[in-house]
Amino acid sequence: MKRVLIAGAVLLFSANALADECASATTQTDLNTCTGQQYQAADKKLNQTYLAVMKRAAVPQRDLLKKAQQAWIGLRDADCAFAGSGTEGGSIQPMIINQCMTEKTVEREAFLASLMQCEEGDLSCPLPPGN
Template sequence: MFIRLVALSLGLLSASFTFADDNCRVISSSAQVDQCAETARKDADAKLNASYKKLMARFEAQQKRDTEQGKAFMAIARDSQRAWIKLRDTTCPLEAMDIEPGTAAHATTINNCITRMSLERAVYLDGIVTDRSGDLLDLNKVFTAGSQRYGDVVARYVTTFGSVCLNAQILAPDGGWRVLSSARFCSFDGKSFWDGYSYAGFENLEFHADGLHVTLSLSELRGNGEERRACVIPIQDSQIKELKCGPPESM
């Protein structure tokens, strides 16, 4: 009898989780909104914790190669995460200032804010140090890096010291950070950045809805100084497209 009751309880528990998931697909009442907001917050917290643990594991691997540097990176990451959590937890109540404390609407507004900020932070942490194969990059060589979620995938760019190239990738977070698309931009107008120009470099890198926007600075080997072009690397259907640049800007 006891075994049957336990089995029944487990079955009901499993069914309740299934119902909660299905219940959030179509919202038809305010109670559902509140319940699903809380569920989403917990899921976002779990993703953030997983991303943080992966980051610390990568720094532990770095520590095996350089003990002092690895310890320093771990300390920086730990302090940064603690400061960010404090920022999140003091920022989100501001979004609910006009709602009466203690009400469901107040809690839901804060939960939605925490969910949004936690997912954004998880994407940021995930984009710091993984390379194409998912292994650790040499952090001594990374000059700039950034990432942005596009639906179910994450786009990332990386530049490194000693290289004029811009690396861009599309990663699948739910697929073990498998690389779906990658591109390396080391030339423009048929000429290599290495020997086709006296200077070439990317600046002002920012993700937008249509892709990665950059400013390309170029100096010809025999020219009239530097020219700057506004460019975009389109991101469409989980693919990185060719660099597109406008005409030279007026200096």
């Protein structure tokens, strides 16, 4: 339950931060660029968290985590392609896709980060508690 609350708080904070960062953009190109940069930053943070989780995971779990992450990437990409399909060919499409990619990436990073907070005796958490 604690992990769900942490992930929820991160998502609420990140949604407001995403909107504020691009508030000064004045053209669609600026918005597309800004949202693209937001996605790249979220992806970088996700990759750092993923590597930390991989280090903490037991050797047999690493293949499972890798498969889960690859499946999640496929789902994220398909969901965001669908989300942007209503604006196919429009100048706003990259922004819609970038926002979707960012939101889903922030959500995944929060989930993986929550796994790093496992408490002793929590059998629903696959990682050992931190030191």
